[in-house]
Amino acid sequence: MNKSDFILILILSTVIFIFYLFLNDKKSYAYVYYENNLIKKIDLKKDDIYKVNGYNGEVIIEVKDNKLRVKKENSSLHLCSKQGFVNNIPIVCLPNKIVIDFNNNEYDVVV
Amino acid sequence: MKKIVLLILFIFILSGCNKNDMYDKTLFYMDTAIEIKLYDVDEEHANKALSDIEKMYEKYHKLTDRYNEYEDVINVYYLNNVLKVNEKIEISNELSEIINYGIKMYDETDGYINIAMGNVIDVWKEYREKESGVPNLYELDKPIDISYISLTDNIYLKKKDVKLDLGAYVKGYVTELVGKYLEDENINKYLINAGGNVKLGNKYRLKKYNVGLEEPFNTSNIYKTLSVENVSIVTSGSYQRYYEYDGNIYSHIINPKTLFPDNYTKSVTVITENSAYADIMSTYLFMLPIEDGLKLVNEKEGIEAIWYSDQIYYSDSFDKYEQK
DSSP: OOHHHHHHHHHHHHHHHHHHHHHHHTOOEEEEEETTEEEEEEETTSOEEEEEEETTEEEEEEEETTEEEEEEOOOSSOHHHHTOSBSSSOEEEGGGTEEEEOSSOOOSEEO | OHHHHHHHHHHHHHHHTTTTTEEEEEEEETTEEEEEEEESOOHHHHHHHHHHHHHHHHHHHHHHOSSOOOTTOOOHHIIIIISOTTOOEEOOHHHHHHHHHHHHHHHHTTTOSOTTBHHHHHHHHHHHHHTOOOOOHHHHOOOOOGGGEEEETTEEEESSOOBOOOTTTHHHHHHHHHHHHHHHTTOOOEEEEETTEEEEOSOSSSSOEEEEEEETTEEEEEEEEEEESSOEEEEEETTTSEEEETTEEEESOBOTTTSSBOOSOSEEEEEESOHHHHHHHHHHHHTSOHHHHHHHHHHSSSEEEEEESSSEEEOTTGGGGBOO
């Protein structure tokens, strides 16, 4: 690993970083999965409260200021509601079999 | 050093087949937004194709427009409102073909798809726009018999004052033509969404197209995700255009047998190869009791359907389109 290698890596990571930022900017939706099936697409630009059905009953999701949290859910440890507001890290509610993801896993089309 | 160069190359290749070669355009014709996406095509070819496609939608929009007249075009408005009863007129091949398709589909659908329904659809449209009341049978007693229309060798004639309405399939019909055009142009990876009339070409990446089906009356909720390519998908639903009166929902799809809208299902989505046929079948199935529709679809080859009603109903092989 010489100097030019280092510079290349630096340039490369900058490019990737910019690219990532650009993609990140488009992440205005959250996707809610139940047992790996997508059940809801949530617009993060709209502050709102959503209810979905998890394995242990209702899971309440709150959107506020482009971020999302699980407000209420039925589990013994309440791990996913303790996670608080996020807009990039997936929320996994294992006992409820609910996953909330922000990946740009956008639909090609919704009808 | 070599590894890094390879890595850079790899990233360029990745980004190359990702976004750079997708071209899209949104058009507005036939009272709807039409979204076109072309993948894996060079810029010049894409621009030419998008402009040709726009011309196609524009041409058919004018030909099938019920509410406006255009210079130098004999269109549906002309046939309905200008042409006199028992007066002959020569129409273009394109209009002739689209009307003939409708006449053929009348037989295919046991008379449920009736392009001569315009008079009755107009009455319901008035009620839908004022969002109150329900027409009585006297108001709906208008000429709608398809036998009042005759079309031979592009010569159109109406024996009574019937009005054509091609709304049940015109979007699907033109979208099918656009798909054929793209395939002739060797653009095989494409997505067309003409106001819910979706036609998809080959997949443009490793995964097939992700298609979400929205819940009727609660459209931010997706109740089913499909993973498909080379199919047409059309949904007919009461939630798309309707009005509510006295606790009942009156959808825009009027059953020619009863002259009233049906309420068997909130929506039905059809998947089949041909977009015009998908459009026809979704409208037809919307007017049938679900068990009759299921039987019909299961007897036919190459067509699947899903109903969103009190529960979700699937045709026998629908699951092959579901995202696993």
